[in-house]
Amino acid sequence: MNDPLMLQEARETPQVVAQQLERNRDAVRQVAQAIRERQPAFGVTVARGSSDHACTVLKYALETRLGLSVASAHPSVYTLYGSAPRLNNALVVAVSQSGASPDVVETVRMAREQGALTVALVNMQGSDLGEAAEFVLPLQAGDERAVAATKSFLASLTAFLPVLAELTADSELQRSLETLPQALTRTLALEGEARDRAEPYRYADSLIALGRGLHYGVAQEAALKLKETSGIHAEAYSAAEFSHGPKRLISEGVPLLAFTSRDAAGESAKAAYQSLLNEGADLLALGTGTGPDAGRTLLVPATGHPLTDPVSAALAFYLFAAHLSLGRGLNPDEPPLLSKVTKTR
Incomplete structure (x- = not known):
């Protein structure tokens, strides 16, 4: 049997990131220049599903690097309730693999008509969303056939980072982006270990996915993919919030997938994970930061910058999730009741 499309497409990520960096240079300069000139007062993201999880990561990136407060828009406020929030001085970033969801498209069109600086991160450049936005940063992921998005999600994590590198003159981030394909290739070499780590969860x-800061969006994506590909009831929590009530679930034997990091949130998250282990949690750590227990950690290659580390962590998780699905006797490419494109209004 051939490997599922989910794995095949995840393995294409290093090439996708390399070509995105190369092909988007002009678009990146245009977006960065527009932000400099128009100085948006706040940011708004518009997305659904995996794309919204990418926006959670982008929110932390914009807030920590530009000091720009960022909120997640609820498209139904406009498309169902008929109320148009005032977005005339906003940076509005919409993320979509297909660019076909009517509520996302209509919200971006409304924001642009108000005078917002609108940017679409989209894989289908000729899509309705690409036409609605003032600027487009193509994901450059190519055709993606698996229902469970992998390379397009990872491309969503990287597409706006060159803009941040230019706006902040962050040479370290620029170098990390240029070497990210190599780091992701090293991450793919962990597939055998990811398969072994997945086996106990057959x-x-x-399952509860935990993360903090930049990795919280990766935890959200992990929970969604576990539902999609393995039918596991999975939820995501901030590592800082889990102890405020949900921690009770570890007494029922619910396992934890804890994302580690090497950024400012890393030590705090690691301390929280250690406390959970001390209280008897079944915890597997995954990420670029060391976990509280080396024997329960899938250590992922660091990429050289806090903003690019979530990409390698998410890729390693996709390897874990695909093999978990296969180990449960399932096909991750054929989740019941789901299709590749979901159109909401």
Whole structure:
């Protein structure tokens, strides 16, 4: 049997990131120049599903690097309730693989008509969303056939980073982007270990994904993919919030997938994970930061910058998730009731 499309497409990520960096140079300069000239007062993201999880990562990136407060828009406020929030002085970033969801498109069109600086991160450049936005940063992921998005999600994490590198003159981030394909290739070499780490969870009914800061969006994406590909009831929590009530679930034996990092949130998250282990949690750590227990950690190659590390962590998780699905006797490419494109209004 051939490997599922989910794995095949995840393995294409190093090439996708390399060509995105090369092909988007002019678009990146245009977006950066527009932000400099128009000085948006705040940011708004517009997305659904995996794309919205990428926006959670982008929110932390914009807030920590530009000091720009960022909110997630609820498209139904405009498309169903008929209320148009005042976005005339906003940076509005919409993320979509297909660019076909009517509520996302209509919200971006409304924001642009108000005078917002609108940017679409989209894989289908000729899509409705690409036409609605003032600027487009193509994902450059190529054709993606698997229902469970992998390379397009990872491309969503990287597409706006060159803009931040230019706006902040962050040479370290620029170098990390240029070497990111090599780091992701090293991450792919962990596939055998990811498969072994997934094996103990073949019979799990529930799972909690934890992350903090830049990695919280990766935890959200992990929970979604576990639902999609393995039918596991999975939820995501901030590592800082989990102890405020949800921690009770570890007494019921619910396992934890804890994303580690090497950024400002890393030590705090690691301390929280250690506390959970001390209280008897079944915890697997995954990421570029060391976990509280080396024997329960899938250590991912660091990429050289806090903003690019979530990309390698998410790729390693996709390897884990695909093999978990296969280990449960399932096909991750054929999740019941789901299709590649979901159009909401």
